Amino acid sequence: MPAPNILTVGGLISQVxxxxxxxxxxxxxxRYSTDSIVTNLNQAMADLFRLxxxxxxxxxxxxxxxxxxxxxxxxxxxQQYMPALIYYVVGLTQARDDEQNQDARALGFLKIFQQTVxxxxxx
Amino acid sequence: xxxxxxxxxxxYNDLKLQIPGVIDAVQASVTxxxxxxxxxxxxIWTEEVPILAKPNTYSYVLLVxxxxxxxxxxxxYDPASAPPNKQWVQGNAQMQRPGxxxxxxxxxxxxxxxxxxxxxxxxxxxxxxxxxMHASSYWIIDKYREALTFGILARLQMMPGKPYTNAAAAxxxxxxxxxxxxxxxxxxxxxxxxxxxRWVYPQSFATISRNGAT
Numbered sequence: 001m002p003a004p005n006i007l008t009v010g011g012l013i014s015q016v017x018x019x020x021x022x023x024x025x026x027x028x029x030x031r032y033s034t035d036s037i038v039t040n041l042n043q044a045m046a047d048l049f050r051l052x053x054x055x056x057x058x059x060x061x062x063x064x065x066x067x068x069x070x071x072x073x074x075x076x077x078x079q080q081y082m083p084a085l086i087y088y089v090v091g092l093t094q095a096r097d098d099e100q101n102q103d104a105r106a107l108g109f110l111k112i113f114q115q116t117v118x119x120x121x122x123x
Numbered sequence: 124x125x126x127x128x129x130x131x132x133x134x135y136n137d138l139k140l141q142i143p144g145v146i147d148a149v150q151a152s153v154t155x156x157x158x159x160x161x162x163x164x165x166x167i168w169t170e171e172v173p174i175l176a177k178p179n180t181y182s183y184v185l186l187v188x189x190x191x192x193x194x195x196x197x198x199x200y201d202p203a204s205a206p207p208n209k210q211w212v213q214g215n216a217q218m219q220r221p222g223x224x225x226x227x228x229x230x231x232x233x234x235x236x237x238x239x240x241x242x243x244x245x246x247x248x249x250x251x252x253x254x255x256m257h258a259s260s261y262w263i264i265d266k267y268r269e270a271l272t273f274g275i276l277a278r279l280q281m282m283p284g285k286p287y288t289n290a291a292a293a294x295x296x297x298x299x300x301x302x303x304x305x306x307x308x309x310x311x312x313x314x315x316x317x318x319x320x321r322w323v324y325p326q327s328f329a330t331i332s333r334n335g336a337t
Contacts (some may be wrong), residue, residue, distance in 0.1 A: 008163020044337070052284070052285070054146065054148075054149045054285070055146060057146070057148040057149060057152065058146075058148045078146040080144070080146075081146075094321065116257075116286075117286070118284055118285070118286065119286055120144045120285075120287065122141060
């Protein structure tokens, strides 16, 4: 099975699920729905635009909004910033999860996102 | 991310090595604006534009053929008076609107003139969003790559809230850029001749009238 292309919405969701340890579909459902992850991705794009509008220059400074039904759509962010975007979505998804009590891990991911896009380093 | 075509490839690579985190669109945009400043301040990118001067015609559109846009009028001379004695055909030739030559004294009969203009890059850019240039001008990018590198680094490092934001380095790089830009301007004035001058004699001491000659 080929590695998912993280430049697309579907590939990004796949990588997010890996980091969330939510790849088991044996029950027929994931723990985190695709809709909720895409909602978090859309919020991530808004936050990324606020911090780094230059990353949206190629898109005419428009913030894209993704549809869970269209997983093959390109995210449209420069490849080097895709890991940061994944960290944000993972962090936000975990922050919403009050059953797993993963607040520290969630904050860690959100902090990595901010440090990556603004400072360029992960410390 | 991909390296643009010549003549921008080496410059692109030099910058990528020093500015991690910058995206291609931003690098191309800053390169365009910096190169525009470089050309404006140095008059390094020139083109000779032929004109057919006509009686009773005071205004001529200068059509550059080798890309870019006319930015400054350097000289209007009569090709019939061969180099090195290129002189203004007359005084008060102007280009108040870039690309439009105006003269005060049209010739008495159709006369070919040559306008020398300094250019700056203009839209449209090339396919990679870098300044579009004719191959005959690629030498500018090659010769002044250091200057352009310093200038682009400075502009990128001056941007707030980026992984490459660095006010101290920006200041230093800007100083290097201005220094290198000054050298380029001198090169342009002296036509790359060591200790030389491109004109024959200072115009203030000219013995030939610049008024109304055809």
